[in-house]
Amino acid sequence: MIEAAAAAADHIIVVFVPESSRAQANITSMLAPQANRVMVLGEWEERWQENRIGFHQPVVHKMLESNIDKVLAGRTGVRFFFPLCGKAVDMKWLADQGHSVVGVEISEMAVKQFFEENNMTYSEEPVPAIPGAKVFKSSEKNISLYQCDLYNFSSSIGGQFGAIWDRGSLVAINPKDREKYAALIISLMAKDCRYLLDTLLYNPELYPGPPFFVPDAQVQSLFGKSCDIELLQSVDALTDRHRGWGLDFLTENVHLITPKSV
Ligand SMILES: C[S@@+](CC[C@H](N)C(=O)[O-])C[C@H]1O[C@@H](n2cnc3c(N)ncnc32)[C@H](O)[C@@H]1O
Numbered sequence: 001m002i003e004a005a006a007a008a009a010d011h012i013i014v015v016f017v018p019e020s021s022r023a024q025a026n027i028t029s030m031l032a033p034q035a036n037r038v039m040v041l042g043e044w045e046e047r048w049q050e051n052r053i054g055f056h057q058p059v060v061h062k063m064l065e066s067n068i069d070k071v072l073a074g075r076t077g078v079r080f081f082f083p084l085c086g087k088a089v090d091m092k093w094l095a096d097q098g099h100s101v102v103g104v105e106i107s108e109m110a111v112k113q114f115f116e117e118n119n120m121t122y123s124e125e126p127v128p129a130i131p132g133a134k135v136f137k138s139s140e141k142n143i144s145l146y147q148c149d150l151y152n153f154s155s156s157i158g159g160q161f162g163a164i165w166d167r168g169s170l171v172a173i174n175p176k177d178r179e180k181y182a183a184l185i186i187s188l189m190a191k192d193c194r195y196l197l198d199t200l201l202y203n204p205e206l207y208p209g210p211p212f213f214v215p216d217a218q219v220q221s222l223f224g225k226s227c228d229i230e231l232l233q234s235v236d237a238l239t240d241r242h243r244g245w246g247l248d249f250l251t252e253n254v255h256l257i258t259p260k261s262v
Pocket of ligand 1: 041044045055056057083084085086087088104105106107110148149150151167168169172173
């Protein structure tokens, strides 16, 4: 091909495409089927109102349980952040072990159900820095749940965290917001933060999401500049529920992400 081009032209222009641009182009093409899918916040609230919350698990998530030692790394009394927390029972499980938990969730119904279903009394107060937001605090456990849009939350409101459990969060936000999301999460990580991220791999041509497909290469491009990333676990997660969505495979990956030491 190069010879033919040489014969037909006076000059040959060699275009050097850097590896990083090729990787980015590859990610963009993998994400194309879901790139423009948008869930507005009201749709999440509707799901809560109609009890269409198939993502909620009544028991502690297996991937958190099996990797908790790697997250704690010998530490006690760790501050955990739960982005898009829903009413995950994992929050109580960690608080029962002496850790503190801060969650962010848009649905007030989800927040109230969390406390009520776990038999906890709670207080409720406005968050002056975020118009319309409230923070719900358990009276017995060290759990504070901010009812607001995640993108209105910041380290100036909640401080930084020693650990993050991200299940049903990066995979639930709109795909076009992933860079903004990653920048926010990185800003919430303390120097010793250990961020456990759960992602899903499937054929995005077959199902529109959420949950959305997040390839490992994108985890690398979102967090790899400032963080080290280790793939801790990869399991076949396909169930009849997912077959019903039309999926033919579903892999659940768990990554441990830690800030690079400078
Ligand atoms: C897929 S669910 C996962 C909930 C929880 N992490 C779990 O594993 O059960 C996503 C949750 O995020 C909430 N949510 C979606 N977008 C949000 C946003 N921008 N800010 C705050 N909460 C949001 C939804 O109401 C929903 O409860």
